[in-house]
Amino acid sequence: MRIHKDFAGGNITVKSIQGDTVCLQNELRDTAEDWFYWAFCVEGAEGLTLTFKMQKNRLGYFGPAVSHDLKKWHWLDACGSDEFTYHFTEGEDKVYFAHNMLYHPDRFFDFAKEKGLTVETLCTSKKGRNTPCVKIGEGKLSIILTARHHACESTGNYVLEGVLDELVASPIDNCTIFCVPFVDYDGVLDGDQGKSRVPHDQNRDYVPDKKSIYAETDAIRKYADENGCNLAFDFHSPWHKGGRNDRVFIVQNSLEKIDRFNLFGKILEDSITSQSLNYQKANDIAPFVEWNKPSAQFSVYMTAKPECDIAFTLETAYFGVPDNKVSQDRLVELGHCFAKAIKDYIKERAL
Ligand SMILES: [Zn+2]
Known part of the structure; x- marks a missing residue:
């Protein structure tokens, strides 16, 4: 053995x-x-x-x-x-x-191939790997989608796959989508926790006016600075389990944009199907509540950009609860619902 x-x-x-x-x-x-x-x-x-x-x-x-x-x-x-x-x-x-249902990078490569998406190289990782990215469509509206700023948080990848699947099947007009599915690519492949790395992890590497220490975050910032960022969504998993961690929730990161967060939450709640892991707006976390303090996160960096309408982290539970249990299919369906919510939000906001 x-x-x-x-x-x-x-x-x-x-x-x-x-x-x-x-x-x-x-x-x-x-x-x-x-x-x-x-x-x-x-x-x-x-x-x-x-x-x-x-x-x-x-x-x-x-x-x-x-x-x-x-x-x-x-x-x-x-x-x-x-x-x-x-x-x-x-x-x-x-x-x-x-601990959780892993998302093997090969699944993403197979998905991209099946959907006719070209996987490009974002940058070379610290360990010499080609960190992948994909671009979908072309147009004025710039959307950035990311997952695995924290290496172990695989539920985010299933949701992201569902988002891309829906947006390929039913594209947004005049829109460029830039997607980095494994921001901490080395960490994902090596099986790192990725969270709270020393001196800081990938999702604390967006300090304005300070160079990033990770090649991936540096490249994402460069892309956003050069191409603009109107909407950005970063897919994570929360802490292990208990309370809000057993749910799907939006991390609201700006008091000034609170109406937009509430609008997105309402639209997402209305978009959820019975095949999806459930999402209820009531579980969203408001700015400055509990651990939700602004820091050098991807979503905070993007939110602060003048052209950005909304940017946030979506946290998706590792396990769920008995009547709302995580499965690979339910996570992907959550992504489908989330993509529909993005489209409805763009319409509502006339972006
Ligand atoms: Zn995270």
């Missing part, structure tokens, strides 16, 4: 194996606070029943996300608070377990 992290997104340390109990710990790496992301693969355990013990706050409401191919994910739907038990059937020679 082999327990390892040798795949895109892998993150685990095996502390001990005693009988059929495996003790695991996730790797914080350069994250300065306690964080919860992990993902590992078990090979060669056919016929065994193993219990995996984790630290506190590492498992969601429905146990681990489980996959056999890193493409399709489902919840195990059984776990204790900090451990889960899995029976490996005959022929089940490779199983992936993770």
Whole structure:
């Protein structure tokens, strides 16, 4: 039997194996606070029943996300608070377990190919990889879409895919869409937490008049400065679980633009279908409430641009709740609904 992290997104340390109990710990790496992301693969355990013990706050409401191919994910739907038990059937020679449903970059490349989108290189990452971006359409209105400013936050990618899917099927007139699906591309592939990196993470790298330390954020700023940014949406996952973190919510970042946030929220609420992960405007977080203080975030940087009408972070839960449960399809459908809301908002605001 082999327990390892040798795949895109892998993150685990095996502390001990005693009988059929495996003790695991996730790797914080350069994250300065306690964080919860992990993902590992078990090979060669056919016929065994193993219990995996984790630290506190590492498992969601429905146990681990489980996959056999890193493409399709489902919840195990059984776990204790900090451990889960899995029976490996005959022929089940490779199983992936993770904190959340991973979004493999290959899924994005396959999606882009299927939709006839050309994947370009935004920049070379710190580790020498080509960080991807795509452009859709051409026109005066400039929309910027991003995900994975925080490496571990995969729900944002499913939502983003749904947004792009809808906007390709039914384009916005006279509009250029610029999309960076994996801002922290190295972190996504290496399985980093990405959140609260030292000295700061990618979503604290937008300090006006100060050069970014990450090539990706520098390139995004350059694009926005050269091409303008009328609307910008940054797709994230919130904290692990509990309260608002179990929901979908908009992080309102400007008191001056509060009416616009409320308008978008209302339109989005009206756009949600029964196949989508639900969104309710009441869960949005107002500026200066709890942790929502302005900082050097992508959305704050874009909001402050004179030509920008609205820019914000959408947070989408990792797990949801029993009557509003996360699945890959429901996240993508949320993206479809979100794209429809963008279109209706543009009409309402006459942009
Ligand atoms: Zn985030």
